[in-house]
Amino acid sequence: MKDKILINGRSQDWQQGMTVRDALKMMNYTFPMLVIKIDGELVPKDAYDTTTIPEGADVMIVHLISGG
Template sequence: MKLNDRPYENWHEGLTIRGVMDYMHFTWPKLVVKVNGQLVWPEDYGNVVLKEDDDLKIHHLLGGG
């Protein structure tokens, strides 16, 4: 599995997006999450089980002005 274009070494059967976020300490309030280019809504982070060949992207939004 890849996380933000880098190999993710802690993949295991049953791993969810929420599991990755907890392990990596991703706690930002506004995130954009995609699996294989498909947007995933926050309410689904604990339900989407990742496969070994998935490409997960997690980006936090920044504001400015």
């Protein structure tokens, strides 16, 4: 997929050097606690600014909510 990534199964625009933080901004994700996997690999919370998303990546973003 040229210039595209999948986020939760939906095609989204991709740019060279796009970080996880950039993708969250683009998607207006403001939730405080998330689980993010890129092509099956978990991205730790402290690596959102430094992890870049490769072109064509399959990204999973889910909300993590207190309660149990």
